[in-house]
Amino acid sequence: xxxxxxxxxxxxxxxxxxxxxxxxxxxxxxxxxxxxxxxxxxxxxxxxxxxxxxxxxxxxxxxxxxxxxxxxxxxxxxxxxxxxxxxxxxxxxxxxxxxxxxxxxxxxxxxxxxxxxxxxxxxxxxxxxxxxxxxxxxxxxxxxxxxxxxxxxxxxxxxxxxxxxxxxxxxxxxxxxxxxxxxxxxxxxxxxxxxxxxxxxxxxxxxxxxxxxxxxxxxxxxx
Numbered sequence: 001x002x003x004x005x006x007x008x009x010x011x012x013x014x015x016x017x018x019x020x021x022x023x024x025x026x027x028x029x030x031x032x033x034x035x036x037x038x039x040x041x042x043x044x045x046x047x048x049x050x051x052x053x054x055x056x057x058x059x060x061x062x063x064x065x066x067x068x069x070x071x072x073x074x075x076x077x078x079x080x081x082x083x084x085x086x087x088x089x090x091x092x093x094x095x096x097x098x099x100x101x102x103x104x105x106x107x108x109x110x111x112x113x114x115x116x117x118x119x120x121x122x123x124x125x126x127x128x129x130x131x132x133x134x135x136x137x138x139x140x141x142x143x144x145x146x147x148x149x150x151x152x153x154x155x156x157x158x159x160x161x162x163x164x165x166x167x168x169x170x171x172x173x174x175x176x177x178x179x180x181x182x183x184x185x186x187x188x189x190x191x192x193x194x195x196x197x198x199x200x201x202x203x204x205x206x207x208x209x210x211x212x213x214x215x216x217x218x219x220x221x222x223x
Contacts, residue, residue: 003027003119004153004194006127008160008186009094015057019202020191024061027119027195031066032088034058038072039095039125041103047072050093065089077107084112089119092126094160097136098146101129113151120153124160131157133181137170145173147181154194159185162206171213178208184216 005023010016016024036054038047051070058065069087071080084090090113092100104110113120122130134150135157159174162185174183184192190203205216 001196002117002153004130005119005121006130006156006158006184006186006192006194007121007123008127008158008162008190009124009188010057011189012053015060017189017191017202020193021061023193023200024058024063028058028063028089030062030064033067033069033086034065034089034091035083035087036068036070036091036093037100037109037126038070038103039093039097039100041072041099044072044074047093051091054091054093071109072103080107080109081112084109084116087116087118089121090116092120092122092129094124094126097125097128097134100125101134101148101150104129104151110151113153127158127160127186130154133157135159135177135181135183137173137177145177147177156192156194156199157181157183158192159183159208160188162187164204174208175211175213179211182207182209184208185213 036051047070055068069083071083128134128136129150130153131150132152132155134148136146137159138145164187174185185206185208187204190205193200200221201216201218206213207216
């Protein structure tokens with residue numbers, strides 16, 4: 001059974017929170033293969049830097065992968081698909097959301113990921129793109145909000161890096177979108193873990209639905 005992890009972001013030095021750690025130790029064993037999928041497929045140095053940092057987060061938990069690969073434009077499509085096929089863990093990295101999704105589609109990685117059975121982790125942009133309905137909100141007045149069919153790995157749309165209920169930076173836009181699409185707004189260190197019908201919520205998260213916002217109660221984690 002596939003396990004899906006949706007992250008906003010974590011402290012660069014501390015890494016995964018205790019709740020996320022316990023779940024990862026349940027789903028991931030050492031001596032496996034992890035594949036990182038870039039969000040900026042031409043910025044190799046930056047991608048490698050963050051992949052190395054994330055491997056350190058896993059190592060701090062005692063999870064040491066037998067091999068790791070970064071999928072970006074240094075690879076041909078056939079090689080990318082093969083690495084996904086034989087991976088035990090796929091990590092969709094953060095960064096430019098739409099650039100990552102275009103990269104996935106151009107190389108038919110979206111099809112491979114929909115068929116993939118394993119552990120998929122998405123951080124920020126990666127988590128947005130995992131949704132059935134992906135929502136990439138505008139970051140400035142020059143940008144526009146994009147609502148599109150995502151990877152359809154699970155029916156949860158998220159807004160990462162949310163600053164909390166008192167922050168109005170993009171709340172009005174999220175409230176407007178929520179009239180048609182439910183959104184989970186995630187503060188950093190927040191996480192959603194899904195296994196089949198099981199859903200677990202950790203950290204500070206808010207459900208925005210039908211123009212209203214409500215904090216998610218962790219005690220309601222269900223299976």
